[in-house]
Amino acid sequence: MTFPLNERVAIVTGAGQGIGAAIAHTLSAAGARVAVNDINPDKAERVAQAIRDDGGNAVSISADIANKFQCVHLIETTRAEWDRLDILVNNAAVEPAGSILTFDEWDWQRCIDVNLKGVFFMSQLCGRVMKDAGGGVIVNIASTAGVEKPLANRAAYCASKAGVVGFARECAREFAAYGIRVNTVLPGIVDTPMTQRMGADDPEKRAEWEKLVPLGRLGSAEEIAQTVLFLASDASSYLTGSTITVDGGMVMR
């Protein structure tokens, strides 16, 4: 099934690799024009170029979403390119590791700044544009680690993702009056550079993770992207304030 996006303009943060890159490709394949953001300009440009090579319409815009001025630059560059903004996907995140007993205060701060404050900045700034335009869609990528299943040695990450879930619900309530829908995806364990950094390439570690998942495997970035596409499209026109878990059944409620 496909959900057409008909030239709508999307910003995807942290889209230089992994889930964000898959989202950028998937939204483009559905007809969207995509601003590929990443803090790493080379990674962002590689993804944007690959989309253009596939016949899509994409630009890369480097920005650190923890910095409000850089968020303004990201949004204004997108609008200068296409003169509209319909879809925001808050995907960028970091996951500093360590025991709570010894966790560094600056690592904690950076994690909250990127994963939670960045979502606030982008939602606020894009929300203003979408309100003036009469509507829009925001999709947040949180994590099962924020609400159901703690991720070992990632307390700041878990806290930031729980924060995104809470923020997103109030954002959905406030923005509903402006025709802006806000939904959140909770991925489980997905095969990306992030999980590779945590040991996904180690067969023993991978087998341990696979045992947690009734479907018996890690998810792919594309499988998360398909849910984001649904949420970004008119097929989900009556969905707002929802969290959708995409985890192969790891967490069941």
Ligand SMILES: NC(=O)c1ccc[n+]([C@@H]2O[C@H](COP(=O)([O-])OP(=O)(O)OC[C@H]3O[C@@H](n4cnc5c(N)ncnc54)[C@H](O)[C@@H]3O)[C@@H](O)[C@H]2O)c1
């Ligand atoms: N991989 C998983 O198993 C998993 C599970 C649950 C949730 N998630 C969430 O999915 C999203 C994507 O995860 P991933 O696995 O693709 O991660 P990843 O680390 O592979 O990619 C994240 C991208 O974000 C970029 N980024 C980091 N800080 C940034 C900043 N300040 N501004 C702009 N870009 C920045 C990085 O450069 C990188 O390209 C994240 O929100 C993550 O928390 C991932």
